Amino acid sequence: MERVHNFCAGPCTLPVSVLEELAAELPNYGNSGMSLIEMSHRAALYDEVHMETLQLLRQLTAAPDDFSIQLLQGGASLQFAMVPMNLLANDAEAGYVVSGTWGKKAYADAAKVGKAYSAWSGADGNFTSMPSVEQLDLRDGSRYLHITSNETIGGIRMPDFYDIGVPMVADMSSDYLSRPIPWEKFDLVYGGAQKNLGPAGMAVVFVRKSVIEAAPEGLPAYLSFATHDAADSLANTPPMFTIWATNKVLKWMQDHGGVEGMQRRAADRSSRIYDAVESSGGFYRSPVDSNHRSHMNIVFRLRSEDKEPVFVSEAAANGLENLAGHRSVGGIRASVYNALPDESVSALVDFMAEFAARHG
Ligand SMILES: Cc1ncc(COP(=O)(O)O)c(C=O)c1O
Numbered sequence: 001m002e003r004v005h006n007f008c009a010g011p012c013t014l015p016v017s018v019l020e021e022l023a024a025e026l027p028n029y030g031n032s033g034m035s036l037i038e039m040s041h042r043a044a045l046y047d048e049v050h051m052e053t054l055q056l057l058r059q060l061t062a063a064p065d066d067f068s069i070q071l072l073q074g075g076a077s078l079q080f081a082m083v084p085m086n087l088l089a090n091d092a093e094a095g096y097v098v099s100g101t102w103g104k105k106a107y108a109d110a111a112k113v114g115k116a117y118s119a120w121s122g123a124d125g126n127f128t129s130m131p132s133v134e135q136l137d138l139r140d141g142s143r144y145l146h147i148t149s150n151e152t153i154g155g156i157r158m159p160d161f162y163d164i165g166v167p168m169v170a171d172m173s174s175d176y177l178s179r180p181i182p183w184e185k186f187d188l189v190y191g192g193a194q195k196n197l198g199p200a201g202m203a204v205v206f207v208r209k210s211v212i213e214a215a216p217e218g219l220p221a222y223l224s225f226a227t228h229d230a231a232d233s234l235a236n237t238p239p240m241f242t243i244w245a246t247n248k249v250l251k252w253m254q255d256h257g258g259v260e261g262m263q264r265r266a267a268d269r270s271s272r273i274y275d276a277v278e279s280s281g282g283f284y285r286s287p288v289d290s291n292h293r294s295h296m297n298i299v300f301r302l303r304s305e306d307k308e309p310v311f312v313s314e315a316a317a318n319g320l321e322n323l324a325g326h327r328s329v330g331g332i333r334a335s336v337y338n339a340l341p342d343e344s345v346s347a348l349v350d351f352m353a354e355f356a357a358r359h360g
Pocket of ligand 1: 010074075076077078102148150151152153171172173190191193201202
């Protein structure tokens with residue numbers, strides 16, 4: 001079967017080689033007579049995959065040993081609550097950069113379970129840029145500053161991570177493992193798996209061990225990072241299929257230049273699409289501040305917005321799927337996550353030129 005060019009924002013396209021391996025290994029894993037997802041999560045065969053996945057994550061991200069790596073259910077959304085529950089002990093407060101839909105959700109949940117304030121909001125600018133360090137309104141004694149390194153819906157990214165003397169917490173759901181993480185600046189980094197890492201079903205959380213030790217007592221077991229640190233993310237039944245598939249995606253990334261390779265790829269591919277927008281004589285336009293354009297989610301509009309649905313449906317008819325912008329903002333969004341083949345970017349750029357010639 002022909003595969004389409006899949007620009008989905010998440011869940012997203014995965015390497016074909018990974019899908020083929022999963023399919024081949026599924027019915028009888030390691031000669032056990034059963035699939036990996038049917039065996040006990042305490043079985044030696046599963047344990048090997050689980051522990052190797054944690055190790056691959058550490059190698060690829062160069063996370064220091066004093067970070068606990070955790071594979072948790074509930075996606076990135078559960079972290080919106082779990083992070084402040086664990087980090088905001090003793091009336092501490094945290095600043096939130098409200099840079100778009102996801103920053104807003106993280107802030108809203110934090111304010112429900114602890115003391116959180118907005119250190120900046122992009123609402124006035126319709127969430128088309130990220131704040132400079134000078135624009136941050138960071139209160140003295142803040143426990144952490146929460147950022148969303150890439151806003152998946154608005155298509156904006158933080159080009160650099162701040163030097164602010166306050167530990168940062170980052171939601172990196174949509175640019176995970178596509179850029180290096182300067183660990184000394186962070187107490188915690190989290191993200192859902194279903195973009196650059198694998199299928200949906202878990203969040204990957206990196207949390208500094210000293211943070212775990214300082215967490216408040218009495219948290220419900222699953223909501224405490226201490227529980228998962230002590231059990232290597234095997235305190236309960238983990239999302240075994242997602243972890244298995246992620247294991248294979250991580251090895252694929254290693255074979256394709258690791259995080260640095262992914263970073264170069266993302267910069268090249270996104271700039272090819274932005275160039276197609278900029279060189280279209282105004283047929284296409286980017287609503288996003290040029291210094292903050294995402295390397296993962298490329299958002300653009302047509303001069304005639306009423307032609308956007310035509311663009312999306314004609315693209316789909318040509319095998320380019322999932323190009324409609326998020327339902328809350330409209331427009332076009334091409335997500336070019338790590339596993340998207342280069343040919344898909346070429347097909348999109350060609351289609352954009354051809355569509356503009358026909359409708360311009
Ligand atoms: C930046 C960002 N944060 C959080 C989420 C929510 O992730 P999940 O669906 O894993 O809860 C998403 C989902 O697209 C996202 O893009």
